[in-house]
Amino acid sequence: MSSSSSNRDHEPLSIEVKDVTMIFNMASESLTNLKEYFIKMARHELFFEEFKALKNVSFDIHRGEVVGLVGTNGSGKSTMLKVIAGVLEPSEGQVVVHGNIAPLIELGAGFDPELTARENIYLNGALLGYTKEFIDSSFDEIVDFAELSDFVDMPLKNFSSGMVARIAFAIATITEPDILIVDETLSVGDVFFQEKCERRIQKLINSGDVTVLFVSHSMDQVERICERAIWIEKGDLRLDGPVDEVCKAYREQFE
Ligand SMILES: Nc1ncnc2c1ncn2[C@@H]1O[C@H](COP(=O)(O)OP(=O)(O)O)[C@@H](O)[C@H]1O
Ligand SMILES: [Mg+2]
Numbered sequence: 001m002s003s004s005s006s007n008r009d010h011e012p013l014s015i016e017v018k019d020v021t022m023i024f025n026m027a028s029e030s031l032t033n034l035k036e037y038f039i040k041m042a043r044h045e046l047f048f049e050e051f052k053a054l055k056n057v058s059f060d061i062h063r064g065e066v067v068g069l070v071g072t073n074g075s076g077k078s079t080m081l082k083v084i085a086g087v088l089e090p091s092e093g094q095v096v097v098h099g100n101i102a103p104l105i106e107l108g109a110g111f112d113p114e115l116t117a118r119e120n121i122y123l124n125g126a127l128l129g130y131t132k133e134f135i136d137s138s139f140d141e142i143v144d145f146a147e148l149s150d151f152v153d154m155p156l157k158n159f160s161s162g163m164v165a166r167i168a169f170a171i172a173t174i175t176e177p178d179i180l181i182v183d184e185t186l187s188v189g190d191v192f193f194q195e196k197c198e199r200r201i202q203k204l205i206n207s208g209d210v211t212v213l214f215v216s217h218s219m220d221q222v223e224r225i226c227e228r229a230i231w232i233e234k235g236d237l238r239l240d241g242p243v244d245e246v247c248k249a250y251r252e253q254f255e
Contacts, residue, residue, distance in 0.1 A: 007227075011062040013098060014179060014211040015084055020093035022054040022079050022235075053079045055235040056093070063098075063178075066205055066212040068222035068243060070250050071232040077215045080232060081105050081181050084213065099178025099211070102128060104168055113157035117148060117167060120156050124171050138174045145170040145200075147193075166193060173200050179211045180204060201225060219247050 025048040040046040053076045061067055069077045082088040084095055085103040110124045121142055125135040135142075143149045146166040156164065173180070180201070202225065204210045216222050222229060222243065229246035231238040239246050 008062040008065045011064055013060055013096075014063045014065065015061040015098075015213070016094075016096040017057060017059050017080075017084065018094045018096070020054055020057045020080075020083060020090045020095060021052060022076070022083060022088065023091040024051045024053055025049070026051045052235050054083070054090070054232075057232065057235075057237045058093075059230055059237065059240055061211060061213065063211055064209050065228060066226045067214065068226035068229040068246075069213060069215045069232060070219070070222060070229055070246065071238075072234075074234075075232050076235045077232055078105070078183055081183050081213065081215065085181055097179065100129065101179045101181055102172040102175075102177035103181045104172050105181060105183045111156055111164060111168070114155060116153050116155055117143075117159070118152045121152075121167065121171060124168070128172065130175070134175075142167070142170045142174055145174075145196075162190060162193070169197050169200075173204065176204060176207065176210055178209070179213070181213045183215045184217055198225065219251065223247055 037046070057076075057080065069080060071077050079088065081103070082105060083090050084097065085101055085105055086095075086097075087103070087105065087109075110127045111120050112123060115123065118139075121139065122132070122135055125138075126132075130138075143152055146163075146169075148163060148166060151159070151163070159167075182201070198221070201212065201214075205212060205225075212225075214222065214226060226243045228241065229243045229250075230240045231246050231250055239249055
């Protein structure tokens with residue numbers, strides 16, 4: 001059930017997720033204010049419930065695979081992407097990543113709303129490991145792709161979330177990363193921009209060895225782009241296999 005069954009099995013490993021459990025501590029009662037919180041804490045009356053967002057999840061992704069992560073809301077998809085991207089440390093288990101990751105995970109992560117779009121392109125590019133010279137030479141292409149040339153010197157706080165997503169996507173895909181991770185954030189853009197992003201992802205996929213891990217609320221999009229899907233449900237790995245099989249099983253649960 002957890003074999004990847006793709007034709008990339010002979011390729012070197014790109015992402016290894018080994019028995020990953022992610023526990024979040026949730027306050028077990030709702031506190032109305034900070035004072036109450038500190039009083040309870042001082043009295044050692046503050047209890048937390050452990051919430052497992054991921055439970056012993058394991059899978060391997062090979063170089064060049066294009067994998068969709070599916071599951072109902074709150075099932076742990078974004079948490080899984082964050083653990084892979086190194087944004088979150090797993091409570092148990094281990095993730096090994098081979099190569100550099102371009103993560104498109106949380107909208108606005110790596111951006112400063114007070115800075116202009118231009119300054120944010122340099123800031124975010126630096127976080128992705130690009131040199132200043134490289135950003136200088138790619139700047140126009142990034143701005144063109146994001147279709148925001150009239151707004152480059154405007155502070156980012158005046159941008160809509162869709163505009164921020166455009167910039168983030170344009171920066172992350174200006175080079176060919178080893179691993180591209182895309183969370184649902186892309187869906188905030190308008191439909192034309194989504195199609196443009198999909199074309200660029202497709203181009204990255206066709207051009208070579210890039211590994212793609214993709215979360216989308218659109219099953220059609222997952223089936224269009226991915227060859228394999230991993231279904232995570234309420235923190236459990238439910239099914240891992242060819243995209244049509246997994247999507248079929250996923251759809252059937254709602255029938
Ligand atoms: N930082 C956090 N602290 C506490 N709970 C969290 C945190 N991040 C996510 N969760 C919880 O973990 C579960 C999985 O969330 P998430 O990975 O965002 O799901 P998905 O992306 O599949 O919708 C949800 O119940 C969510 O509320
Ligand atoms: Mg999510």
